[in-house]
Amino acid sequence: MRRIREVIVVEGRYDKNALKQAVDATVVETKGFGVFSDRERLALLRRLAAERGLILLTDSDGAGFVIRNFLKGAIPKSQLKQAYIPDRYGKERRKAAPGKEGKLGVEGMPPQVLLEALERAGATFLEDSGGRERPKLTKADFYALGLTGGAGSAARRAALLKRLDLPERMTANALLEAVNLLYTREEFLKEAGYDESGADRAPL
Numbered sequence: 001m002r003r004i005r006e007v008i009v010v011e012g013r014y015d016k017n018a019l020k021q022a023v024d025a026t027v028v029e030t031k032g033f034g035v036f037s038d039r040e041r042l043a044l045l046r047r048l049a050a051e052r053g054l055i056l057l058t059d060s061d062g063a064g065f066v067i068r069n070f071l072k073g074a075i076p077k078s079q080l081k082q083a084y085i086p087d088r089y090g091k092e093r094r095k096a097a098p099g100k101e102g103k104l105g106v107e108g109m110p111p112q113v114l115l116e117a118l119e120r121a122g123a124t125f126l127e128d129s130g131g132r133e134r135p136k137l138t139k140a141d142f143y144a145l146g147l148t149g150g151a152g153s154a155a156r157r158a159a160l161l162k163r164l165d166l167p168e169r170m171t172a173n174a175l176l177e178a179v180n181l182l183y184t185r186e187e188f189l190k191e192a193g194y195d196e197s198g199a200d201r202a203p204l
Helices: 013-020 032-036 039-051 062-074 111-120 139-144 153-163 172-182 185-192
Strands: 007-010 027-029 054-056 080-082
Touching: 007 013, 007 039, 013 027, 013 111, 027 039, 032 039, 032 062, 039 054, 039 062, 039 172, 054 062, 062 080, 139 172, 153 172, 153 185
Parallel strands: 007 027, 007 054, 054 080
Antiparallel strands: none
C-alpha cells in the first residue's frame, strides 16, 4: 500500500475508512460541518497544514464543496492540495436511500478511484511503509503521565498545551489526537520533557 506524506482531510469516519483501504496515510475528519464551529479541530488542521501539508478530499456534492471552500479560506493556499472524486450516481451500501443529489461520496468510491484522485492532486508518495504502524499514545499513557484523571492533571495539560503551542482550550481527548498526529511517541516524550519511561525530565 502506498504511503502519503500529506494529511488527507475528509468529511466523516466512513470516508476515513474508505481511504484506509486505498493508501497508508494520516486521515483527519472535519465531522461534516462541525469544523465550522470547532476551533480546536481547525487549529489542528492549520498546524498539520504548516508541518505536512493537507489534501482536501470531500464529497462531490454541494455540502462537500461548502466544506472545501471554508477550508480553502482558512488555510494558506500553498499548504493545500485539492483532490476530487468523479461524479458517480448511486447510494452507499449502508444507506437506505441515495443522498440529496444522488451522488456517491468518498465512502462509495473504489480504492483505485481514490488513489487516482490523490495522484492527480499531486500527493507526495513515500517509500512503502511495509505495513508497520508507529506506536501511538493512549489514554492509559496520559493517565500514567499525570495528564488526565488525577489531581493537578488539568494544570499539567494546560502547561503542556502551552509548551507544544496548541490551543489552550483543548480537551484531553483532543490533545491525545493532536499529539498522535503531530509526533511519534518518542518525539512527544522528548518535546514534553519526559524520559522514555515517562518520568519527568523537566517540569512542564
